[in-house]
Structure formats: structure tokens, C-alpha cells
Amino acid sequence: xxxSHLPSLLLAIVLGLTANLPVHPADTPVVTTAALAGPAAxxxxxxxVGEEVxxxxxxxxxxxxxxxxxxxxxxxxxxxxxxxxxxxxxxxYLFWTFGGEVPGVFIRxxxxxxxxFHLGNHPSSKMPHNIDLHAVTGPGGGATSSFTAPGHQSQFxxxxxxxxxxxxxxxxxxxxxxxxxGMYGMILVEPKEGLPPVDKEFYVMQGDFYTKGKFGEExxxxxxxxxxxxxxxxxxxxxxAVGSLVGDKxxxxxxxxxxxxxIGNGGPNLTSSxxxxxxxxxxxxxxxxxxxxxxxxxxTVIPPGGAAIVDFKLDVPGTFILVDHALFRAFNKGALGMxxxxxxxxxxxxxxKEVDATYLGDYALPGxxxxxxxxxxxxxxxxxxxxxxxxxxxxxxxxxxxKRIFAQICFACHQAEGxxxxxxxxxxxxxxxxxxxxxxxxxxxxxxxxxxVVVNGQxxxxxxxxxxxxxxxxAHVLTFVRNSWGNEGDIxxxxxxxxxxxxTVSQ
Amino acid sequence: MHIALPLIAAIFALSTGRAAEPxxxxxxxxxxxxxxxxxxxxxxxxxxxFQLDAQxxxxxxxxxxxxxxxxxxxxxxxxxxxxxxxxVHWSGDLDLGSARPEQPVTNVSWFAAKAFAxxxxxxxxxxxxxxxxxxxxxxxxxGAKDPEFSHAIARWYGxxxxxxxxxxxxxxxxxxxxxDLHGLVWEWTSDFNSALVTGDARGxxxxxxxxxxxxxxxxxxxxxxxxxxxxxxxxxxxxxGYTVPNLGxxxxxxx
Numbered sequence: 229x230x231x232s233h234l235p236s237l238l239l240a241i242v243l244g245l246t247a248n249l250p251v252h253p254a255d256t257p258v259v260t261t262a263a264l265a266g267p268a269a270x271x272x273x274x275x276x277v278g279e280e281v282x283x284x285x286x287x288x289x290x291x292x293x294x295x296x297x298x299x300x301x302x303x304x305x306x307x308x309x310x311x312x313x314x315x316x317x318x319x320x321y322l323f324w325t326f327g328g329e330v331p332g333v334f335i336r337x338x339x340x341x342x343x344x345f346h347l348g349n350h351p352s353s354k355m356p357h358n359i360d361l362h363a364v365t366g367p368g369g370g371a372t373s374s375f376t377a378p379g380h381q382s383q384f385x386x387x388x389x390x391x392x393x394x395x396x397x398x399x400x401x402x403x404x405x406x407x408x409x410g411m412y413g414m415i416l417v418e419p420k421e422g423l424p425p426v427d428k429e430f431y432v433m434q435g436d437f438y439t440k441g442k443f444g445e446e447x448x449x450x451x452x453x454x455x456x457x458x459x460x461x462x463x464x465x466x467x468x469a470v471g472s473l474v475g476d477k478x479x480x481x482x483x484x485x486x487x488x489x490x491i492g493n494g495g496p497n498l499t500s501s502x503x504x505x506x507x508x509x510x511x512x513x514x515x516x517x518x519x520x521x522x523x524x525x526x527x528t529v530i531p532p533g534g535a536a537i538v539d540f541k542l543d544v545p546g547t548f549i550l551v552d553h554a555l556f557r558a559f560n561k562g563a564l565g566m567x568x569x570x571x572x573x574x575x576x577x578x579x580x581k582e583v584d585a586t587y588l589g590d591y592a593l594p595g596x597x598x599x600x601x602x603x604x605x606x607x608x609x610x611x612x613x614x615x616x617x618x619x620x621x622x623x624x625x626x627x628x629x630x631k632r633i634f635a636q637i638c639f640a641c642h643q644a645e646g647x648x649x650x651x652x653x654x655x656x657x658x659x660x661x662x663x664x665x666x667x668x669x670x671x672x673x674x675x676x677x678x679x680x681v682v683v684n685g686q687x688x689x690x691x692x693x694x695x696x697x698x699x700x701x702x703a704h705v706l707t708f709v710r711n712s713w714g715n716e717g718d719i720x721x722x723x724x725x726x727x728x729x730x731x732t733v734s735q
Numbered sequence: 736m737h738i739a740l741p742l743i744a745a746i747f748a749l750s751t752g753r754a755a756e757p758x759x760x761x762x763x764x765x766x767x768x769x770x771x772x773x774x775x776x777x778x779x780x781x782x783x784x785f786q787l788d789a790q791x792x793x794x795x796x797x798x799x800x801x802x803x804x805x806x807x808x809x810x811x812x813x814x815x816x817x818x819x820x821x822x823v824h825w826s827g828d829l830d831l832g833s834a835r836p837e838q839p840v841t842n843v844s845w846f847a848a849k850a851f852a853x854x855x856x857x858x859x860x861x862x863x864x865x866x867x868x869x870x871x872x873x874x875x876x877x878g879a880k881d882p883e884f885s886h887a888i889a890r891w892y893g894x895x896x897x898x899x900x901x902x903x904x905x906x907x908x909x910x911x912x913x914x915d916l917h918g919l920v921w922e923w924t925s926d927f928n929s930a931l932v933t934g935d936a937r938g939x940x941x942x943x944x945x946x947x948x949x950x951x952x953x954x955x956x957x958x959x960x961x962x963x964x965x966x967x968x969x970x971x972x973x974x975x976g977y978t979v980p981n982l983g984x985x986x987x988x989x990x
Contacts (some may be wrong), residue, residue: 312895322895351980352896356972377972378979401968402961450893453961
């Protein structure tokens with residue numbers, strides 16, 4: 229207890245004595261609230277140069293790095309508000325907040341700064357509140373000096389002696405409930421030399437919430453003390469609500485960026501196993517301290533009332549998921565956020581899916597893959613040959629396959645309906661040139677066709693390069709064009725294509 | 736002070752054979768277990784029978800008081816006895832403005848509340864009296880055994896303060912016939928600051944208090960009663976000159 233409580237103690241004693249005495253109408257109490265020492269009592273700090281008002285940000289934003297090379301007096305104005313906000317879709321909750329949102333505003337000061345803290349408690353509040361900043365060296369971390377009734381404000385000052393990332397929270401009884409209702413945030417005391425520059429900084433805090441209703445039960449949900457005592461939250465979330473960091477609200481960055489996350493945990497109960505799916509923390513300031521204590525970390529532990537600073541470089545684009553890797557919290561209670569990274573692919577760092585194939589494992593029969601495929605095809609052909617209906621459909625199937633190839637390659641010149649472009653690309657539809665000589669048609673595709681040709685009485689003199697397709701694909705696409713748009717022809721087989729290709733090579 | 740005499744109060748008064756003052760209810764003698772106490776303090780505090788307002792003092796009641804006592808009008812009150820938000824929700828010294836006379840009066844200091852009670856030959860209830868009366872459930876004397884009652888209290892803490900305060904006297908009466916002890920506004924008690932909760936709740940069970948009190952605290956008697964924690968926390972944040980938008984009072988009287 230600090231000396232500032234002495235007056236209230238005396239007051240209480242006097243009140244206690246007067247309480248049971250007979251009272252008279254004229255009896256006006258003479259007890260007063262004694263004056264506090266006041267700001268002047270702390271004297272002067274010669275290191276402090278100038279004064280400024282702190283820039284405060286709501287999560288996930290972080291105030292800009294401090295450029296000052298000296299300590300200054302920083303005025304921090306924080307308003308406590310009790311507000312109804314969304315906890316999840318269709319679920320509202322009466323949050324108690326530092327600055328109107330959960331987590332509370334992010335405060336950034338420099339090592340050695342003199343912080344003059346003003347805590348206002350909005351008149352609409354039901355509760356008194358105070359603030360304990362873990363960055364404060366002093367009783368209660370400021371809590372004993374900031375206890376504030378609704379519609380009142382308190383002021384206290386502290387010197388930011390120790391650099392680091394610190395949690396702050398309300399410490400009014402019942403403390404767990406005040407914290408459980410969202411009364412926490414973070415203050416960064418930047419070391420004198422600053423932090424290494426990065427491209428993006430984000431502010432994320434985990435918290436557990438205890439509602440009467442189960443996860444997702446709609447309506448304004450009251451706090452459930454029993455669940456809180458049992459440490460069985462209905463919600464575990466980042467930045468105060470399910471989905472506060474997804475979709476349009478996802479954290480945004482670009483390939484090549486170095487990203488720093490100031491990650492804290494308000495609790496009140498659960499320890500977080502903070503993990504970003506698909507990223508590795510290059511550097512971790514464990515427990516929010518000033519040293520990089522570990523490099524190349526997959527998951528870092530954030531205790532309630534604790535924090536960490538992590539940074540990592542983004543090498544590939546995509547969506548990276550922030551989770552508490554105690555996974556039922558992530559997928560069933562809301563502890564899930566997103567970091568969306570835009571930019572060019574880096575296939576050397578990450579290829580994307582390269583192979584999508586059947587995997588038989590030990591169900592596979594002996595033999596090489598090729599012999600397995602060959603024997604399967606043989607088996608398939610036997611089945612088709614033994615089934616007249618399917619056999620009759622052979623040409624239709626080939627035409628269908630060829631149509632797909634045509635639509636990907638050939639249509640660019642010969643056009644979608646095979647009509648070609650007059651005087652530039654000869655038509656395939658009702659083409660006398662195409663249908664007159666099957667082998668010439670095959671040769672044209674395999675080898676290419678250069679020089680003057682006459683198609684349907686029209687001269688063409690262009691260049692068709694060899695088409696890079698397999699013999700089977702050429703057979704299919706030729707079967708398609710020779711049986712479409714008024715052309716009527718037979719099947720072009722793979723064997724026929726092979727024969728032409730062999731002749732091409734020999735020439 | 737109050738127009739309507741709750742029926743149950745009348746019945747209670749008849750049954751105890753002692754007539755309560757109009758608008759007041761006789762609370763029978765009982766015991767109160769303090770949430771916080773000094774080592775030398777008794778575990779249970781006997782509460783002699785007393786009379787308590789059946790509902791909080793209203794704007795209308797307080798308007799009559801300041802009419803008769805000009806020094807407690809908004810423009811006249813000494814700053815030392817009430818801060819600058821004293822009766823701020825009224826339009827003027829004797830003008831309620833948009834405030835309704837039936838609403839509980841708020842934005843009044845402890846000094847003002849005490850003066851109001853004195854003007855009627857009454858007093859503010861002690862913490863022990865208030866807590867004893869407020870501990871009664873809807874249907875039984877021990878509210879802790881009435882889950883419906885406990886939920887009703889908790890609900891108030893879990894809902895935002897309304898833009899417009901409801902009128903006094905509409906809450907469900909408790910076992911003693913008293914209304915609105917919970918769920919409407921906080922209320923001053925005569926010894927509101929005697930619980931000695933410091934600004935930092937976590938230190939309240941520690942050694943620091945010995946420095947002043949010469950006795951260690953055993954801490955809270957019932958850690959599960961978190962609404963009691965909140966009331967003690969709230970009272971501890973106050974100074975006698977403070978006024979708060981959701982803090983009112985009611986009066987008590989010896990039998």
C-alpha cells in the first residue's frame with residue numbers, strides 16, 4: 229500500500245466511527261478527500277528533453293518506430309470503455325476495453341522515456357478499473373495509482389527503465405474477470421538503439437473468453453465465472469473476436485517483405501503455442517525480451533501476461549495461417565488468423581503441386597510402372613473389344629479427345645469452327661486439301677507445312693510449324709478435324725502417325 | 736418519500752408487530768459474513784434489526800431535498816463535498832430536464848447522500864446492513880442458495896449500462912420486500928471505504944496491509960461470490976466527494 233491510501237484509510241476510520249452515531253440534519257461532515265501529492269512532487273529528470281503525445285494504434289496496427297535519439301516525456305491518454313461488440317458471427321459480448329477495442333491500444337515508447345499516463349474511465353462504465361503495465365517498475369505496475377471510478381480519471385508517471393515488449397492489463401477485483409472481459413494490451417519500450425528495420429509490423433494478441441453459451445450460441449452472451457475458474461473457455465481468439473484477422477481483415481504483406489509480429493497473450497488462463505503455418509520465425513525474442521534468443525523457430529510459447537517478438541522474411545506468396553497450435557482452439561474456438569502475401573511465385577522455394585497420381589503403396593503389383601500401365605491398357609483394350617457397344621463408340625471417344633486438343637492449340641489459327649482466316653490460315657472445315665490425302669494431313673501436323681497450297685480453290689502461302697504433341701494426341705486431333713464441320717473421314721490411328729514420324733526422321 | 740408502499744413490506748411489518756416508516760421495510764436481525772476482514776475481526780458480524788428504504792431514492796425525492804436545502808443545489812454545493820459532475824444529468828438547480836422524477840437519483844456524492852438522509856432523520860445503511868439485506872434471494876433469506884437470484888445479479892454485470900436508467904421500484908422484490916438492491920444502480924453505504932480494498936486487488940491479501948492495520952487479512956471469505964468482489968471493488972474506487980452516473984443510494988433507520 230502506498231502513502232496515497234493513507235487518506236482514504238483515515239477517512240474510512242472516521243466514517244466507521246460516525247456511522248452509528250445519531251445524526252442530525254445540520255450535521256454536515258467535515259471530512260474531506262485529502263489532496264494528492266500532485267505531478268510536481270516527482271521533481272525534474274534532467275535526461276528528459278521535450279514532450280510529445282503518444283501515437284496509439286488499434287490492433288493489428290503498430291505505431292511507427294521511434295526516430296528520436298533522446299528520452300522525452302510521453303503523454304499517454306487511454307480511455308476505458310465497456311462496450312458491446314461482436315465476439316463471433318451472431319454472438320455479442322460486453323467487452324471491457326482499454327481504448328474501445330480488444331486488445332487495448334498499442335503503446336510505443338523509448339527506453340528512458342518518462343511516461344505520463346492518463347487513465348480515464350468513461351462515465352457509462354459500471355465498473356472501476358485500473359492499469360498494471362508490466363513495463364512499470366513500481367507497486368502494482370501502476371495499478372495502485374490508477375484505480376479509477378466511472379466518470380473519473382487518474383494520472384501517474386513512470387520512467388521506462390527496461391526495454392522490451394510488455395503486456396498491460398486491468399488489476400481490479402475480480403482481476404481474472406476484468407482480464408477475461410478483454411482488459412489487456414501491450415506496450416513496447418524500444419531499446420535506445422531501436423529494433424532492426426523491417427517492412428511490416430503487426431500487433432496480435434490472443435485471449436480466452438468464457439461465455440454462458442457454447443461456442444457459436446447466438447445473442448449477447450454473459451460472462452461465465454464457473455467456466456473461467458475451471459479454465460474451460462468457449463472462445464480462444466486473436467485480437468478480440470473470431471475472424472478478426474481473416475478475409476478482408478487478414479494481415480497483408482508482399483513477397484520479399486520482412487515481417488515482425490508483436491505477439492502477446494492476455495489470457496487470462498491459457499498459454500499459447502503460437503505458430504504460423506508455412507513459415508518459420510527467423511528470429512524470436514522469447515518472452516518479449518530484448519535479445520534474439522532463438523533463430524529458426526516453428527512454434528513459440530506465449531504465456532498469459534507474456535509476449536514475444538518474432539520476425540521472418542516472406543519468400544513465397546500465399547495465405548499463411550496464424551494459429552494457437554493447440555489445434556482445437558484454432559479450429560473449434562477461433563484462434564486462427566491469416567497473413568496474405570502477394571507477389572511472384574518462387575518455384576525454387578516452393579513448387580506447388582508437381583505430381584498428382586494414384587498411389588497404391590503396397591497394394592501395387594510387382595513390375596515397373598511402364599509394364600503395369602502397358603498391361604492395364606492391354607486389359608482395357610480387351611474389355612473394349614469384347615464389348616461391341618463400347619467398341620462402336622471408339623471413334624466418338626477419339627473425336628471428343630481430339631476436340632479438347634484442338635481447343636487448346638489448333639483453334640488459334642484455324643479458328644473455333646475450323647473456318648480459318650481467308651488468305652492467311654487455310655480452313656479445315658469442308659477442306660478438300662485436308663480430306664484428299666490422309667498421310668499428307670498427318671505429315672503436315674508432325675513435320676509442319678511450308679509453302680504454297682491451294683485449299684478449296686484459294687491459294688495460301690504461309691508457315692505451319694510442327695505441332696508438339698504426342699503421336700496419340702495427333703491421332704486424336706486429326707480424327708476430330710477429319711470428322712467435324714462437314715468433313716467425313718475415318719479414324720487416324722496412333723500407328724499411322726508413328727509411321728509418318730519415322731519417315732520424317734529418316735528424311 | 737415513496738408513494739407506493741410495497742404490499743409485502745406491509746405484511747412483513749405487520750408480522751413483526753413493528754410498523755416500518757412509510758416506504759421503508761423492516762429488516763430482521765441477522766448475521767453478515769464480511770467478504771474482507773481483519774484478523775481480529777469476527778467472522779460473522781451481527782446485524783441488529785433496522786429499517787431500509789424499499790427502493791432507491793429518486794430524482795423526485797432529491798429535488799424536494801435541494802428545494803428545501805439550497806446549499807445542496809448544483810450551483811451552490813461546495814466542491815469539496817461533491818465533484819463537478821454533481822447532478823450533472825439535471826438541467827438546472829431545480830430543473831430535472833430530461834431526467835424523470837421516478838428514476839433513481841445518481842451523480843450524488845456521499846456527503847450529499849448523507850445530508851439527504853439526515854434531513855429525514857435517517858442515515859445511510861452500513862456496509863454490513865446493506866450487504867445483509869442485499870444477500871436475500873427472491874424467495875429465501877439466503878440468496879446464495881437461490882440460483883435464479885445469483886443469475887439475476889450476474890446478468891446486470893454482463894449487460895451494458897442503459898442509455899436511460901429505468902425507474903426505481905420496478906425490480907423484483909427480494910425476500911424482505913426490498914427492490915433494486917441489484918440490477919439498477921450502485922448504492923452508497925455509510926462506511927463504503929472500510930473494506931480497505933486497495934487499488935490493486937492482488938495485494939489485498941498480502942502483508943502490505945499489516946503496515947497500516949497491524950493485522951493480516953485472511954482475504955475474502957467467499958471467493959466464489961464475485962458480485963460481492965465487484966461491489967467492494969467499486970466502493971473502494973470511490974472518494975466521498977465523487978459522483979458517478981450509476982451510483983445512487985437509499986436510506987436506513989434504526990427500528
